[in-house]
Amino acid sequence: xxxxxxxxxxxxxxxxxxxxxxxxxxxxxxxxxxxxxxxxxxxxxxxxxxxxxxxxxxxxxxxxxxxxxxxxxxxxxxxxxxxxxxxxxxxxxxxxxxxxxxxxxxxxxxxxxxxxxxxxxxxxxxxxxxxxxxxxxxxxxxxxxxxxxxxxxxxxxxxxxxxxxxxxxxxxxxxxxxxxxxxxxxxxxxxxxxxxxxxxxxxxxxxxxxxxxxxxxxxxxxxxxxxxxxxxxx
Amino acid sequence: xxxxxxxxxxxxxxxxxxxxxxxxxxxxxxxxxxxxxxxxxxxxxxxxxxxxxxxxxxxxxxxxxxxxxxxxxxxxxxxxxxxxxxxxxxxxxxxxxxxxxxxxxxxxxxxxxxxxxxxxxxxxxxxxxxxxxxxxxxxxxxxxxxxxxxxxxxxxxxxxxxxxxxxxxxxxxxxxxxxxxxxxxxxxxxxxxxxxxxxxxxxxxxxxxxxxxxxxxxxxxxxxxxxxxxxxxxxxxxxxxxxxxxxxxxxxxxxxxxxxxxxxxxxxxxxxxxxxxxxxxxxxxxxxxxxxxxxxxxxxxxxxxx
Numbered sequence: 456x457x458x459x460x461x462x463x464x465x466x467x468x469x470x471x472x473x474x475x476x477x478x479x480x481x482x483x484x485x486x487x488x489x490x491x492x493x494x495x496x497x498x499x500x501x502x503x504x505x506x507x508x509x510x511x512x513x514x515x516x517x518x519x520x521x522x523x524x525x526x527x528x529x530x531x532x533x534x535x536x537x538x539x540x541x542x543x544x545x546x547x548x549x550x551x552x553x554x555x556x557x558x559x560x561x562x563x564x565x566x567x568x569x570x571x572x573x574x575x576x577x578x579x580x581x582x583x584x585x586x587x588x589x590x591x592x593x594x595x596x597x598x599x600x601x602x603x604x605x606x607x608x609x610x611x612x613x614x615x616x617x618x619x620x621x622x623x624x625x626x627x628x629x630x631x632x633x634x635x636x637x638x639x640x641x642x643x644x645x646x647x648x649x650x651x652x653x654x655x656x657x658x659x660x661x662x663x664x665x666x667x668x669x670x671x672x673x674x675x676x677x678x679x680x681x682x683x684x685x686x687x688x689x
Numbered sequence: 690x691x692x693x694x695x696x697x698x699x700x701x702x703x704x705x706x707x708x709x710x711x712x713x714x715x716x717x718x719x720x721x722x723x724x725x726x727x728x729x730x731x732x733x734x735x736x737x738x739x740x741x742x743x744x745x746x747x748x749x750x751x752x753x754x755x756x757x758x759x760x761x762x763x764x765x766x767x768x769x770x771x772x773x774x775x776x777x778x779x780x781x782x783x784x785x786x787x788x789x790x791x792x793x794x795x796x797x798x799x800x801x802x803x804x805x806x807x808x809x810x811x812x813x814x815x816x817x818x819x820x821x822x823x824x825x826x827x828x829x830x831x832x833x834x835x836x837x838x839x840x841x842x843x844x845x846x847x848x849x850x851x852x853x854x855x856x857x858x859x860x861x862x863x864x865x866x867x868x869x870x871x872x873x874x875x876x877x878x879x880x881x882x883x884x885x886x887x888x889x890x891x892x893x894x895x896x897x898x899x900x901x902x903x904x905x906x907x908x909x910x911x912x913x914x915x916x917x918x919x920x921x922x923x924x925x926x927x928x929x930x931x932x933x934x935x936x937x938x939x940x941x942x943x944x945x946x947x948x949x950x951x952x953x954x955x956x957x958x959x960x961x962x963x964x965x966x967x968x969x970x971x972x973x974x975x976x977x978x979x980x981x982x983x984x985x986x987x988x989x990x991x992x993x994x995x
Contacts, residue, residue, distance in 0.1 A: 507871055526874035535875070542872040544865050555865050558858070559877030606877070 456518060458483040458610055458641055459504070464512035466499045473499040475665035476512065481610065481643050486636050488644040488652040488673070490686055491662035497645040498539050500662070501612050504643075505529060505536040516610070531559040533609030537616065539645075541599040545588025549579050552587050552598055556605030565605070572601045575634060593624030600631060610641045617648050629655060649686035653677045661686070695830035696952035697945060702836045702905060704944020705843030709898040710921030711928070711936035712850065713891030719867040719931040720887050722787070726794040727774060729918015730801035731767050731892050735899025736909045737809050739763035740816055752819035756900070759819075764896040771892025772885055780881070798918075805911040813910050816903045839901045846897060847937050850890070854933060863887060867931070916968075923975050929988020938986060943971050 457480035466474040474496040481487045489497050503510045506526045514521045516534055529535075544552050553572060557565045573580035576597045582590060587598055596616055603611055616632065617625040625648075632655055636642050646652035653659060653673045661669040661682060669679065676682050710732055717725045739759035746755045778797050782790045823834045854860035865873040866883045874880050902917060903909040924943045928935025950970030954962050978986060 505875060507874075525879075526871070527877050527879045530875060530877040538872065538875070542869060542875075544868045544872070546868055547861070547864060551861055551864075555861060555873070555876045555878075558862065602876075 457481060458517060459643065460513075460515040461500075461504070462513040462515075464500065464503060464510060464514065466496070466503050466508050466510055468499075472665055474503065477662070477665075477667045479660050479667060479670065481641060483609070483641050484639060485658060486632075486642045486644060486656045488646055488656040488659040489662055490646055490649040490652050490659055490676075490682075492685075493647065494664070495662040496665040497662055498614055501536060501614050501643070501645055502538075504612055505534070505538075527559075530606045530608070533607065534612070535603040535606050535608035535610070536612040537599045537603045537614060539614040539618065541592075541595045543587040543590070543595045543598050543602070545586065547587055548584055549587055549590070549598060550583045552602050553579070553605050556602035559606065568605055568607070572605060575604075575631065576601050591624075593620050593628065596620065596624075596628055597631065600628070600635070604635065604640075608640060610643065611635065613642060613644045615645060615647060617646060617651060625651065649682065691829040692952050693949070694828045696948040698827070698830055698832050698836060699952075700945030700948030701941065702839050702944070703948065704941035705840050706898050706901050706905070706917075706940075707921050707924045707944050708937045708940025709843055709846065709894045709901070710917060711924040711940040712847070712933060713895050714922050714925040715928075715930055715933060715936040716863075716887050716891050718925070719933075720863065720884060721779070721783075721790075723779065723790050724794065724922065725774075725779075725891075726791070726918065726922075727778075727797035727801055728891065728895060729914035729916075729921065730798050730805075731770055731774075731895040731914070732899040732902070732917055732921075733805060733909075733911065733914030734770060734801060735763040735767045735896030736816075736903035736913065737805055737814075737899075737911070738766045739896070739900045740814055740903065740909050741809075743817065743819065747817045747819070752821070756819040756904075760897065760900050763900055764893045767892040767896035767899070768889045771888040771895070775885060775888040780884075798915075802912055802914070809911055811911065813908050816907050816909055818907070819904070835904055839905060842897070843901070846894065850894070851933065853890075859883070859886060920968075920971055923971055926985055927975055927978055929985025932985070932987045935985055935987035942986075943974065946974050947971050 459481040461480065462478045463476045464474055465472065465476050477500065489500065491497050499508065502508045504514060506521060506524060506529060517532065544555065553569055557568065578594055579598055579601055582594065587595065590598060616628050620628065629651060632642065644652055644656065653676055656673040659671065659673050659676045660667045669676065669681065671679065710728065713728045714725060717723055739762065742762045743755045743759035746758065774797055778793050779790050782793060820834050820838065825832045854863060862873065862878045862883050865876065866878060866880055870880050920943060921940065924939035925936045927943060928939025947967050947970050951964035951967035954964060954966055
């Protein structure tokens with residue numbers, strides 16, 4: 456059984472349908488990407504998975520329906536979202552942001568995880584006491600990912616981690632994503648930058664105006680003429 | 690000089706009370722963006738409940754103990770009240786346009802006042818003196834025990850609140866929720882619980898302030914919360930609403946400015962205006978500060994770089 460199974464998911468904003476009945480799944484250990492243009496419904500899909508939007512349809516995570524669960528019950532089940540625009544707490548320090556990631560935990564491995572996080576993301580260690588709002592965009596993205604990892608997620612939902620970042624920083628962020636995946640975290644990645652996404656993913660879905668139009672392996676998608684024309688700029 | 694020291698201490702006393710009430714406004718505003726206009730009336734309920742509890746005990750038990758009992762009962766009552774107000778009046782409107790909860794807050798304020806009028810009547814109630822009325826001579830000014838106790842208790846309470854907000858898990862969750870409730874929820878924070886906690890803590894501070902203010906002036910009245918609430922709200926805006934340190938600074942500043950203003954206005958205007966014009970100073974200061982610093986004295990926000 457897949458770790459995440461989505462069936463006929465619909466998201467509406469008032470009368471406007473942003474997601475029009477999509478179905479997809481993510482197996483444990485996979486990196487799956489959701490690519491598509493602006494307004495295709497990718498972010499709405501992730502927000503729906505994090506229970507931040509009212510939905511129709513069925514989302515099963517680890518066999519359990521998310522129907523009755525509030526947002527704040529997800530992280531303790533291992534489902535974490537790194538939202539679009541990072542969403543770090545600007546007025547909390549870097550260390551406090553990371554602590555917030557472990558908010559639901561009561562085990563005594565938090566301090567050790569914090570050390571691991573600083574090893575993975577040394578830039579954050581240097582800026583430990585600084586307010587997160589004073590970090591650069593790339594550092595904030597690192598912090599947002601680090602914060603999510605502090606919750607020991609099984610499934611990490613990443614929304615546009617490359618957005619607004621310089622190419623060098625994007626490279627670093629994707630290196631971190633590979634690291635995280637190598638440690639066994641399942642990842643569902645939403646990206647506009649299809650080239651980057653298909654590079655790290657094993658499988659992908661293409662979304663267009665609220666529907667999934669193509670589903671295939673990353674290599675097949677990268678070779679697909681429709682994808683090449685629309686998303687890889689060739 | 691004696692007038693100055695005397696008024697400074699009077700101002701500090703009243704200012705400490707304003708600060709405690711202002712904290713309640715600012716905490717709720719910080720988390721919900723809501724101006725809880727009923728907060729001043731929670732202060733009044735605190736004063737009234739404490740009065741009802743203490744009156745029959747006067748002479749039966751030692752004064753300070755009676756005061757403590759009154760305070761504890763008032764605090765518990767106000768905490769329950771604050772919790773209930775949020776649950777019943779504000780939570781259903783969490784997603785409504787901002788004007789709706791604001792008007793509801795005014796409605797709750799009226800309800801509380803009318804309720805108090807029904808229970809305690811329209812009269813002014815004298816508040817028994819529960820502390821030995823020792824006077825201390827301080828640099829020529831007369832300070833009584835109650836004033837010292839008010840200032841000290843307020844100071845300790847505020848330090849404790851700062852520690853709670855800045856050093857504890859609940860405090861971190863409160864700050865995170867204030868900044869972004871959706872993201873805080875993704876971290877596993879139960880937003881509703883944090884908001885309830887905020888109301889409960891603010892209401893406990895209100896009860897404390899209610900007991901202080903009624904003991905200080907020796908009088909309690911069903912509409913005493915209105916002006917006090919308005920002043921405390923002014924203090925919160927003065928300091929930068931949403932900012933805890935700002936509420937404290939704003940409250941104390943407001944109290945001191947008012948007291949000094951009241952102390953000197955007679956001399957300055959050759960007796961044309963008396964100390965009954967003291968309220969004017971608070972609002973003049975507010976206007977001046979807002980003209981030059983619209984976000985209040987400490988209302989500076991960390992820039993959010995993208």
